[in-house]
Amino acid sequence: MQQTQIDFEKQQEHLKNVSRTFALTIPMLPESLIDYISNAYLLCRIADTVEDDPIASTKQKIAWLVSFAQFCSNEFSDDMQLLSLHKQAVDLVQKGAKTTEFELIKDMQGVISRTRSYPRKVQMILSKGVSILSYGMAQSLLGLDIKDVNDVDKYCYYVAGVVGELLAALFCEYNHTIDKHALMILSVSFGEGLQLTNILKDRVEDKKRNVSYLPKVVNSEYKSMVENYIALCQGHLDDALAFICKVPTTEYGIRLFCLLNIAMATATLKLISKSDLFDEKKPKITRNKVKFLYVLSKICAKNNFLTVCFFKLLSHGVKRERRSALELRNKVSCWEQKITDFTIEDKD
Structure with missing residues (x-):
């Protein structure tokens, strides 16, 4: 069952909790860009939380990041893959992530449901950017x-x-x-x-x-x-x-x-x-x-x-x-x- 998308206020709360710098600068943007760029940052931070987890194995993290990159590259459309990725992410980082980062991971489906609500051209931009970044993270984990x-x-x-x-x-x-x-x-x-x-x-x-x-x-x-x-x-x-x-x-x-x-x-x-x-x-x-x-x-x-x-x-x-x-x-x-x-x- 798909999680209801998070509202704008909840999204900005996550942003404030995981990045003081961007929580300061993103609100300077025009209203629609505040929404899109905050969401894009949270998508990147979800990938970053998995990459940086100190307990999960490198092999598991690489596999998750590659799957996440593929999911993003398909414009966030595969519901079954999203459910699987969410469950895997929770399992991977629940012992090693900071509390604020784990709360974001738990809301991963809601963040992506919000991404899906954007105009298609915006979704395509976020799809391309986050997928490339996630592939890059997977490559970096190899050393x-x-x-x-x-x-x-x-x-x-x-x-x-x-x-x-x-x-x-x-x-x-x-x-x-x-x-x-x-x-x-x-x-x-x-x-x-x-x-x-x-x-x-x-x-x-x-x-x-x-x-x-x-x-x-x-x-x-x-x-x-x-x-x-x-x-x-x-x-x-x-x-x-x-x-x-x-x-x-x-x-x-x-x-x-x-x-x-x-x-x-x-x-x-x-x-x-x-x-x-x-x-x-x-x-x-x-x-x-x-x-x-x-x-x-x-x-x-x-x-x-x-x-x-x-x-x-x-x-x-x-x-x-x-x-x-x-x-x-x-x-x-x-x-x-x-x-x-x-x-x-x-x-x-």
């Missing part, structure tokens, strides 16, 4: 071997670049006057900028867990390697700025949502660039700084001149290396591929 920038780009695509494409596609579906071609080109770089910021911020904690999302180097080359990725990250955030400037100023909510996200990332990256790169203390902007960035973002999102000035001031002093956003997307994007073409490659 990451980050050797060079190409591996970093590929990893960042599956966890963030595809989310950039999903958002760009939703923005263009909401307002058909937006230059979709230009926005999609910049979307992968936008996502990588946000993800690389998190990777750089969390690199010391990740190392303690024996995980690395940056190439492994000898100690004498570590500082140079991190500085190189800080510059690359700033270049991606520059592309994120270009992304915002492609959105019409009439779409204030979309611009504010994007601007506050890249402002927080840019402020964090600047902290990292000014810190001792061997220091084990995690760089983190204060709540007061977030409030300050929010106020300035509200003022500056209104037009491109103020937006650019604000961003340039925030990023002043940080070295940048800007690559071709088009070449990056052509290299890593799976957005135009059929999901049936995806395979999970065991590296052993």
Whole structure:
């Protein structure tokens, strides 16, 4: 028996419980996009909860993620597969998930029932984005071997670049006057900028867990390697700025949502660039700084001149290396591929 879809208020409650950052920024969007993007985030978080479960076996998690990706790629239509996936997810994470994440897993059918209520074009966008992300998670569980920038780009695509494409596609579906071609080109770089910021911020904690999302180097080359990725990250955030400037100023909510996200990332990256790169203390902007960035973002999102000035001031002093956003997307994007073409490659 299919569970009744969750209402908007319940959806936003889940969002607030599992992501303080997106609970802050998503409500800045136009009303329909708040609904769609909140739902998309919860779908991604359901997959992420299974991927990150500390108790479930890797083999079980990979099998579930592949099945979930296939279910999503079929536009969430198979009732029997949904029932099976829901039961499996509950069994997999009930002992290892945080309470808020487990509550979301228990409401999985209701979240997807809400997804099914959206216009078909919106469902197709969510279907494509979440299925690619889930396949990427399954592939990552087989083991990451980050050797060079190409591996970093590929990893960042599956966890963030595809989310950039999903958002760009939703923005263009909401307002058909937006230059979709230009926005999609910049979307992968936008996502990588946000993800690389998190990777750089969390690199010391990740190392303690024996995980690395940056190439492994000898100690004498570590500082140079991190500085190189800080510059690359700033270049991606520059592309994120270009992304915002492609959105019409009439779409204030979309611009504010994007601007506050890249402002927080840019402020964090600047902290990292000014810190001792061997220091084990995690760089983190204060709540007061977030409030300050929010106020300035509200003022500056209104037009491109103020937006650019604000961003340039925030990023002043940080070295940048800007690559071709088009070449990056052509290299890593799976957005135009059929999901049936995806395979999970065991590296052993």
